[in-house]
Amino acid sequence: xxxxxxxxxxxxxxxxxxxxxxxxxxxxxxxxxxxxxxxxxxxxxxxxxxxxxxxxxxxxxxxxxxxxxxxxxxxxxxxxxxxxxxxxxxxxxxxxxxxxxxxxxxxxxxxxxxxxxxxxxxxxxxxxxxxxxxxxxxxxxxxxxxxxxxxxxxxxxxxxxxxxxxxxxxxxxxxxxxxxxxxxxxxxxxxxxxxxxxxxxxxx
Numbered sequence: 001x002x003x004x005x006x007x008x009x010x011x012x013x014x015x016x017x018x019x020x021x022x023x024x025x026x027x028x029x030x031x032x033x034x035x036x037x038x039x040x041x042x043x044x045x046x047x048x049x050x051x052x053x054x055x056x057x058x059x060x061x062x063x064x065x066x067x068x069x070x071x072x073x074x075x076x077x078x079x080x081x082x083x084x085x086x087x088x089x090x091x092x093x094x095x096x097x098x099x100x101x102x103x104x105x106x107x108x109x110x111x112x113x114x115x116x117x118x119x120x121x122x123x124x125x126x127x128x129x130x131x132x133x134x135x136x137x138x139x140x141x142x143x144x145x146x147x148x149x150x151x152x153x154x155x156x157x158x159x160x161x162x163x164x165x166x167x168x169x170x171x172x173x174x175x176x177x178x179x180x181x182x183x184x185x186x187x188x189x190x191x192x193x194x195x196x197x198x199x200x201x202x203x204x
Contacts, residue, residue, distance in 0.1 A: 041066040041199025047078060049171065049191035051099060052182065057081045058191075062105050066201050070109055076123065077102030086131065086181050094134045097182060101127030101147040101171075109155065109201050119165060121151040129187070131179050145175040145184075151193065165195040 042063035048055060059081050064074015079100035086095040103125010110118045127147040131140050153167025173187040 037066075037068060037200075039066045039200055040064075041072050041074075041197060041201055043195050043197035045076075045078070045193050045195045047191050047193045050189045051080065051084045052086060052097060052186040054084045056084060060102075064105065064107075066199055069201055072105075072107040072199075072201060074105050075103065075125075076105045083132075085134070095140065095181065096132050096134050097129060097179075098132070099127065099129040099187065101125060101149075103147065107201075112154070115157040117155040117157065117163075119151075119153045119155050119167060121149075121153075121167070121169070123147070123149045127173060127187070129176070129179055129182065131182060141178050141180045141182075143176055143178040145173055145177075148172050149191070151191075153193070153195075155195075155197070161199055163195075163197045163201075165193075165197065167193045167195065169193065 040063070042061070044061045045059075047058040047060065049058070050056070057080070058078040060076060060078030062074055062076025064072050066072045077100065080098060083096040083098050086097055103123050105121065105123045107119060107121045112118050125147055126144055128142070128144050130142040132138060133140055149169055149171040151167045151169030153165050155163045155165035157163050169191045171187070171189060171191055173184045176182065176184045176187060
């Protein structure tokens with residue numbers, strides 16, 4: 001789980017740091033239109049989904065640049081808050097599965113009825129998982145693989161730069177080979193996410 005937790009810590013630190021600066025104008029002059037602005041935005045997310053048929057929570061964060069009011073491009077990472085218990089051989093103690101992933105993140109917003117905004121997101125990157133013997137704590141397998149995730153949701157804007165959202169998505173993995181008892185099917189699945197975001201962007 002160390003690799004996964006480090007990935008999430010990095011994402012959360014980036015989210016905090018990049019949410020602090022004010023927006024920078026993408027054009028010269030004091031009256032640059034809002035759709036020409038480039039600013040920072042960042043968010044924290046709590047995601048739920050099934051891993052190896054067990055419901056688990058992921059904690060994560062992302063940060064990036066917001067272009068105008070509609071499009072953000074950045075990076076993010078997520079990790080399981082608790083390992084998934086895997087069955088062992090008959091009479092065995094079983095195994096624990098740790099899983100995290102992250103990568104390049106795209107988010108797009110389109111205004112609905114104020115203060116609601118429609119949101120779509122897409123992540124493409126890599127994941128890392130480890131299988132450990134539950135009793136001994138020794139690693140019996142680990143692997144890196146491709147991950148992509150698409151999401152669609154609704155965002156409620158409390159104030160101009162503070163937003164909360166709900167979304168549903170689907171996570172897809174490829175290239176899982178060296179995890180005993182674990183396949184891509186165990187890591188793929190639907191997700192639900194609660195998010196908090198700092199920064200502009202309402203699709204206006």
